[in-house]
Amino acid sequence: MRRALFLGIAWLPCVNSYAFEVSGNFWEAKQATYHVGMSGTSPGGTSWNTSFKRAMSSWTAATNFEFLAVDSFRDPCSGRAKNGFGDNISAVDFTADVCGNAFGSSTLAVTLTAGTCLNQECTGSIKIKDADIVFKNSEKWDVYTGPRRSGVLDFERVALHELGHALGLRHENSNPAIMQPLVTDTHTLQADDINGANVIYPGSANIPLGVTIGSIYGVNIVVPAASKISGPSNTVNQSGALISGDTSLDGKFLDMYQFTFANDSIVDLRLNSTAFDPFLYLVRISSTQDGIPAHTFTDDNSGVGANAQILKSIPAGTYWVGVSSATGNQQGSYDLSLISANNNPTSSFQAFQSVYGVNVQINPNPSIAGALSSSDFALNGKRLDLFQFTVLKQTKLRVDLSAALFDPALIIARLLPGASATMQEVDQKLLLQNDNFGSGLNSRIEQSLSPGNYWIGVTSANVGQTGDYQIETTVVLP
Structure with a gap:
């Protein structure tokens, strides 16, 4: 069994405008454990261990890869004398050199990656077994967020960068990313970083993998890897920071996240920060990205101290969680936690029988899971x-209908004005149908819709077909 050794390095600050790059190396278990036992604290009072573990948690929360920490010291240079391959135990520390070799004059930190080769010649990728990280102890370090400071380096953004190398990413030279080769004002994971990690470690094809989507309000929405809340109980932790480059709402910086609840739930949402006075939003959105007033909540000080908390019973649906500050221009890092539990075993959506004999569910959600069954209305x-x-x-709107067990057919119909539960008439001028979109069996309709009430119809291309299906409605931005 042949082994290989690779280096990943971060360079001294210099702004440059450098899509994700993967090394081909990977951890087979989608997981890495680090011994984190560095001594000391930063000048700002945050321990190096806390900062490093926070960087680990950022990758874990946003991607399909998991970093685990053991609270004990281990020498990252163990087994690495004379360019050795390590000891298959990953560790981190400040060192005077790179395990016996000198740091480059502009090098801040090095990730020493070792593992087993996938071919006899050892010319391709490796299965990573060890990824020790060493930080240059002669540099001036601190822990802070926001723009770079003159003469002092932010430890946490460099740790984020090195952990990206540890999980298998190379430098990114085109898009905004923590994996750029030069330290910049970027201090949190970017969409490019997250997408790169999720290419190496893919998850379920139906789960958004930490992507960022646009909105009709001009605010970018982050869809975390764990955005699908299916119960019976779920916990999601998300870390981030308000920075000067964020979208501003009412003169206050704003980060937005999207979560989709498959069931009616009790949700406990908490926003904590030691850097600013947190302000929290929870807004249910429709398939057209309009907020639903009956399920729009805000909070400033219901949490511990000045922290924010929203504890509510909510219906199944898609929600935006907004992180902001109580007053304008406040910046800094924050921790967002979401704890939920299923609240209602049956659907709370209203339904009525149409004049055509078909039951109609009033469902504004952009994501709908359903099933055609033998008991459904037959046409x-x-x-x-x-x-x-x-x-x-x-x-x-772009409406996508997918199914694995049958060939789905999609219908969108506009109801004539004045339609009610007892009187509905379909506008024949806007009756859209699609069976096969592109080369696959799934269906899509993309259409500009005027104000009014609409029906989405789900049926099959062939007689007697049944099975689960998924509807995803997306706003197509200009």
């Missing part, structure tokens, strides 16, 4: 489900 031998939603202003 010409094909089962049919209907969902009603409302468009408040002219909006271009």
Whole structure:
């Protein structure tokens, strides 16, 4: 069994505008454990261990890779004398050199990656077994967020960078990323970093993998890897920071996250920060990204001290969680936690029987999971489900229908003005149908819709087909 050794390095600050780059190396278990037992604290009072573990947690929360910490010291240079391959135990510390070799004059830290080769010639990727990290102890370090400070380096953003090398990423030379080769004002993981990690360590194809989406409000929305909340109980932790480059709302910086709850739930949402007075938003959104007033909540000081907390019973649906400050221009790091438990074994969505004999569920959610069953209404031998939603202003929507067990067919119909539960008439001028989108069997309709009430119809291309399906509605931005 042949082994290989690789180095990943971070360079001294110099701004440069350098898509993700993967090394091909990977941890087979999608997981790495570090011994974290450095001595001392930063000049700002944060221990090096706390900062390093926070960087580990950032990668874990945002991607399909997991970093674990053991609270004990271990020499990262153990087994690395004379360019050795390590001891298969990953560790971190400040050192005077790179395990016997000199640091480069502009080098801040080095990740020493070793593992087993995947071919006899050892010319390709490796399965990583050890990824020790050493920080140059002659540099002036501190822990802070925001723009770079003259003469002092932020330990945590360099740790984020080195941990990116540890999980298998190379330097990124094109897009904004923590993996850029030069230290910049970026101090948190970016979409490029997250997407790169999730290419190496893919998860379920149906789960958004830490991506960022646009919104009709001009605010970018982060969809964490663990954004699908399916119960019966879930806990999601997310760390971040308000910075001067964030979107501003009412003169206050704002970060937004999206979560989708498959069931009615009790949710305990907490926002903590020692850097600013937190302000928290929880907003249910419709398929057109409009906020639903009945399920819009805010909080300033319900948490411990000045921290924010929202504890609510909410219906199944998609929600935006907003992180901001109580007063303007406040910046700094924060921790967001979401704890939820299923609250209602049956759906709380209202339904009515249409004049056509089909039951219609009033469901504004952009993500809908359902199933065609033998007990559903049949039209010409094909089962049919209907969902009603409302468009408040002219909006271009993309509706995708997917199914694994049958060939799905999608229908979108506009109801004529004045339609009610007892009187519905479909506008024949806007009756859209699609069976096969592209080369696959799934269906898609993309259309600009005027204000009004609409039905989404789910049926099958062939008689008698049943099975689970998924509807995903996306706003198409200009």
